[in-house]
Amino acid sequence: MMQTAQEKQLRYHIQSPGLPLAVYREVATHLRQVEGVQTGLIPQQSQRFDYSDSQIGGLWIQYPEGFDLAGRERVDRILAYYGDRYGVWELLSH
Template structure:
């Protein structure tokens, strides 16, 4: 299994949870929300550091395409991903 981490420091917690719910509907995809690690409070930062997405090696090519489409959708609406 390969894990990739996506960061968007301005994406709200609720949006991260929504994204995780969408991604977990894909067969062979699991998601972990990463807690914020910033040592000081900042209103402009998300409560979540990022999202770790793991895709099973046996997942279909359609799953990978759909995963990229969903991530692209959220990136367009909430300002790109950092890796």
């Protein structure tokens, strides 16, 4: 079996406070339609329950270090679309 070197991946975490679980799932699915992009949901870490808080702690987005500009722009447009409708995204880590 042939082995290949794994390409370095860039990963960052974002959140939009109060964003519903269903919308986080929709954003993650939409982003995965961009070739090379992987996403996942970050569980809520708060021990305090509040109806106005999201059920999700955030979203992680990952793509190859050599990801092309067109792909990055598409990711940015998707995030801007949801950000305009539901509130700004906050960068948790990079």
